[in-house]
Amino acid sequence: xxxxxxxxxxxxxxxxxxxxxxxxxxxxxxxxxxxxxxxxxxxxxxxxxxxxxxxxxxxxxxxxxxxxxxxxxxxxxxxxxxxxxxxxxxxxxxxxxxxxxxxxxxxxxxxxxxxxxxxxxxxxxxxxxxxxxxxxxxxxxxxxxxxxxxxxxxxxxxxxxxxxxxxxxxxxxxxxxxxxxxxxxxxxxxxxxxxxxxxxxxxxxxxxxxxxxxxxxxxxxxxxxxxxxxxxxxxxxxxxxxxxxxxxxxxxxx
Numbered sequence: 001x002x003x004x005x006x007x008x009x010x011x012x013x014x015x016x017x018x019x020x021x022x023x024x025x026x027x028x029x030x031x032x033x034x035x036x037x038x039x040x041x042x043x044x045x046x047x048x049x050x051x052x053x054x055x056x057x058x059x060x061x062x063x064x065x066x067x068x069x070x071x072x073x074x075x076x077x078x079x080x081x082x083x084x085x086x087x088x089x090x091x092x093x094x095x096x097x098x099x100x101x102x103x104x105x106x107x108x109x110x111x112x113x114x115x116x117x118x119x120x121x122x123x124x125x126x127x128x129x130x131x132x133x134x135x136x137x138x139x140x141x142x143x144x145x146x147x148x149x150x151x152x153x154x155x156x157x158x159x160x161x162x163x164x165x166x167x168x169x170x171x172x173x174x175x176x177x178x179x180x181x182x183x184x185x186x187x188x189x190x191x192x193x194x195x196x197x198x199x200x201x202x203x204x205x206x207x208x209x210x211x212x213x214x215x216x217x218x219x220x221x222x223x224x225x226x227x228x229x230x231x232x233x234x235x236x237x238x239x240x241x242x243x244x245x246x247x248x249x250x251x252x253x254x
Contacts, residue, residue, distance in 0.1 A: 066118035066125070067115050067116070067117060068118065068251060069114075070083075070096075070113065070114050070115065070251070071111045071112070071113045071248070072111060072112060072133075072246055072247070073110065073111050073112075073171055073246070074102070074112050074137055075169045075171060075244035076170065077139055077167070077242075078139065079137050079138045079139040079140065079242070079243075080100060080137070080138050080201075081097055081099075081100045081104075081105075081135060081136070082097060082099060082136050082198050083095075083100070083133065083135035084096060084134065084135055085116055085131055085132070086133070087131060087132075088131075088132075091196065092198055093126060094116065094120050094121055095121060095197075095199060096116055096133070097135070098199045099199070099201065099202065116133075126253065127253075129252070130250055130251070131251060131253055133248035134245070134248055135198065135248075136166075137243065138200050138242070139167075139239065139242030139243060139244075141240060142237070142238040143201070143235060143236075143237050144236045144237075145204070145234075145235055146223070146235060146236055148231055148233055149225065149233065149234045150232070151232060152211070152225045152227050153215060160182060160213075160214070161181060162216045162222050163178055163179075163180050163181075164179055164180075164222075164240050164243075165177070165241060166178060166243050167241060167242060167243065167244050168244075169245060169246060171246070172245075172246070172247065174245070177244075179194055179243065179245070180194065181194065181195075181200075181222060181240065182194070183203070183224050183226075184197070184199065185209040185212045185226065187207060188207070189202060189207065189209070190202075190206065190209060190224060192224075192240070203237060204224075204226065206228060206233065208229070209227065210228060211226070212224060213225045217236060219241070220238065220241045221238045221239070222236070223235070224236075
């Protein structure tokens with residue numbers, strides 16, 4: 001307080017200075033707040049990063065369609081046709097037709113025609129190489145159920161195959177054609193087949209078979225013994241010589 005200044009004047013001056021100081025502080029604080037807001041407003045909004053385009057899924061190319069046309073002249077006899085595809089080692093790789101009728105083929109003026117897709121019996125593509133096609137026309141074989149049997153023949157009595165002389169095919173001039181017959185079975189029953197596995201004639205439709213054997217009864221008949229684990233049955237197949245072999249020749253699968 002200066003000389004001559006009253007207490008009231010001193011207090012008023014102190015108050016005025018305090019108010020001025022408070023206003024300056026408030027102004028400064030307000031300015032800081034405004035700048036902060038301005039910075040917040042002026043800061044650029046972060047744009048979302050572009051989503052990468054998905055990589056196109058690589059679709060595997062389809063296996064090119066393969067088709068081989070097979071033509072043959074059927075032997076001059078009524079019956080069904082079984083046709084197989086064989087590799088260069090004479091192993092059957094595909095049963096193309098099994099006990100098929102004539103109308104299962106495309107009929108031309110002088111031949112029957114069919115197609116093979118280049119696959120084996122499991123549906124797998126086979127390699128490009130040379131193959132052979134051939135089969136049998138099976139005449140009117142007669143299947144007779146003899147009845148139940150007490151036991152199935154021992155393996156020593158059933159060697160697993162029966163050799164049969166076939167009817168000569170006049171188109172091939174083969175007067176000494178023979179075939180070794182065996183018996184097979186699957187979920188549909190039992191059947192006569194060649195030793196290399198081509199099915200020729202259904203014997204029975206008994207399911208769940210566990211074994212089957214073949215024995216020779218005469219020059220023109222065979223006996224089939226089959227066992228489903230509970231019952232042993234015997235069948236006799238007559239006229240097994242009423243078959244003719246035919247050949248479709250060799251061809252290249254590409």
